Amino acid sequence: MTGRLRGKTAFITGAASGIGRASALLFAAEGARVVACDINAGGEDVAQAIRKAGGDAEFVHADVTDEQAVARAFAVATGRYGPPDVLHNCAGGSTDDDAAVDELSADTLDHVLRVDLRSVVLCSRAAIPLMTGHGGGSIINMSSFVAFRGVFNIHAYISAKGALVSLTRAMAGRYARDRIRVNAIAPGIALSDRAAARMASGNIAPTLTFRFEDYPFATGSPEDIANVALFLASDESRMISAQTIVADGGLSSY
Numbered sequence: 395m396t397g398r399l400r401g402k403t404a405f406i407t408g409a410a411s412g413i414g415r416a417s418a419l420l421f422a423a424e425g426a427r428v429v430a431c432d433i434n435a436g437g438e439d440v441a442q443a444i445r446k447a448g449g450d451a452e453f454v455h456a457d458v459t460d461e462q463a464v465a466r467a468f469a470v471a472t473g474r475y476g477p478p479d480v481l482h483n484c485a486g487g488s489t490d491d492d493a494a495v496d497e498l499s500a501d502t503l504d505h506v507l508r509v510d511l512r513s514v515v516l517c518s519r520a521a522i523p524l525m526t527g528h529g530g531g532s533i534i535n536m537s538s539f540v541a542f543r544g545v546f547n548i549h550a551y552i553s554a555k556g557a558l559v560s561l562t563r564a565m566a567g568r569y570a571r572d573r574i575r576v577n578a579i580a581p582g583i584a585l586s587d588r589a590a591a592r593m594a595s596g597n598i599a600p601t602l603t604f605r606f607e608d609y610p611f612a613t614g615s616p617e618d619i620a621n622v623a624l625f626l627a628s629d630e631s632r633m634i635s636a637q638t639i640v641a642d643g644g645l646s647s648y
């Protein structure tokens with residue numbers, strides 16, 4: 395590893411598993427101090443693995459949909475490492491009870507919007523004043539290729555992930571003056587345990603009608619997406635803001 399994040403502190407939500415976990419491990423290996431935030435106590439294992447490898451990490455337990463919990467998490471993180479340079483809003487995911495609007499329950503809609511959209515607003519709201527007072531930073535949101543492809547019957551999730559594309563652009567415009575870059579990643583299929591299980595579920599499997607052999611780069615690992623996040627977190631991407639990087643091997647394009 396080459397120290398691409400040396401001297402930086404990264405606050406990563408959803409760090410107990412999947413893409414968030416892969417980002418936490420990679421960012422730490424590249425020299426970042428990592429705040430591994432998750433509702434799942436498995437975040438402690440990630441922090442321990444980083445420390446065991448000689449890195450610096452702290453697990454912070456929080457439900458990122460809860461205002462008070464988010465405020466506490468950032469207070470703990472700042473007390474430990476100072477203001478964050480990077481916020482990777484990774485907590486989220488689609489659910490089995492999501493559906494097309496004519497079958498979508500209001501409770502499911504509310505739940506998905508809380509986890510996939512409200513959490514991003516709350517964590518960004520907590521991080522931005524800290525970054526501003528510290529000379530700037532990089533915020534990385536997680537959209538999805540499904541926001542760009544109208545065949546999926548998971549309309550609550552698509553609403554949240556589409557909103558994140560617009561919110562990313564709007565936040566980038568508003569906070570550029572504070573030297574904060576804001577970008578998003580729209581992955582294709584990154585085979586976290588959750589994503590692998592979701593591929594077989596009743597509200598996804600029937601819509602996977604394309605031929606996977608036409609999209610050899612559409613499926614990958616959480617580490618593949620963590621590499622994109624690393625680029626956006628590092629100063630190598632210092633001219634890039636307001637963008638959604640679609641890492642889906644063309645799935646949403648042809």
Ligand SMILES: NC(=O)c1ccc[n+]([C@@H]2O[C@H](COP(=O)([O-])OP(=O)(O)OC[C@H]3O[C@@H](n4cnc5c(N)ncnc54)[C@H](O)[C@@H]3O)[C@@H](O)[C@H]2O)c1
Pocket residue numbers: 407408409410411412413414431432433434456457458459483484485486487488509536537538539580581582583584585586587588589616
């Ligand atoms: N894996 C993919 O193929 C894929 C594709 C497109 C977008 N995404 C997005 O990438 C992100 C990560 O996906 P993943 O596949 O790694 O998921 P994952 O389920 O492996 O990890 C998500 C993590 O978020 C945590 N989390 C969930 N709700 C939380 C809450 N309220 N507070 C704190 N933590 C919470 C979970 O405990 C879990 O550790 C999600 O936003 C997802 O929508 C993933």
